[in-house]
């Protein structure tokens with residue numbers, strides 16, 4: 001369970017990106033975070049794995065106070081949380097399987113990480129993750145030879161290889177065409193339903209958010225202005241979130 005209590009995030013330049021955030025997300029939920037550009041969506045999800053530090057309030061994941069973690073305990077905590085980015089963040093000049101194997105690097109002794117030496121178990125797990133994402137046949141292809149949708153699947157496979165409880169996704173389909181975007185959203189839905197992994201997605205595309213998420217959190221100027229079921233989001237709710245300035249989907 002992820003719990004925000006009166007969380008505030010003020011950047012070092014004094015800008016208050018999040019205010020009075022109170023939010024509880026149970027294990028296995030599929031939550032879309034929507035709002036105008038600059039509303040604070042990325043900041044919100046990045047506080048969960050401590051890519052950003054909160055500056056007030058309390059944030060816990062399964063009872064652990066995220067701000068109390070440092071060094072080894074923070075690295076261990078981050079193993080439970082996968083992160084997916086708009087730009088896939090793959091090592092493009094190497095093979096798909098090597099990309100997935102990087103999921104194990106944080107746990108390796110330095111010499112194995114340096115030599116790129118992986119055990120049979122690790123290789124099997126990486127191949128299994130690729131199989132789960134339906135791209136096992138691409139294991140030995142260079143990542144930059146894949147389409148955008150396939151690259152996002154490799155990123156998902158890399159995340160699955162680390163056995164996450166939570167996946168945070170920051171605009172995961174913004175670089176994809178509409179058909180591929182839906183396929184990748186299907187992947188998120190399958191992962192969420194079959195593996196009971198909590199999925200939190202920042203997404204500009206409202207239609208996709210409402211179609212795939214079970215819960216929607218609407219952010220406006222750093223504050224939550226809607227938190228409820230996706231099927232109860234109507235035009236009035238969208239006007240409140242977007243201040244009547246709804247953006248065209250990317």
Ligand SMILES: Nc1ncnc2c1ncn2[C@@H]1O[C@H](COP(=O)(O)OP(=O)(O)OP(=O)(O)O)[C@@H](O)[C@H]1O
Nearest residue numbers: 011012013015017036037038039040041042043044
């Ligand atoms: N490092 C930083 N220092 C100061 N202000 C920042 C920093 N990072 C983000 N901000 C500001 O915080 C606000 C929220 O940014 P954030 O990236 O969380 O918004 P967002 O809703 O994810 O936007 P987008 O949809 O465009 O990605 C913005 O006004 C942004 O300019």
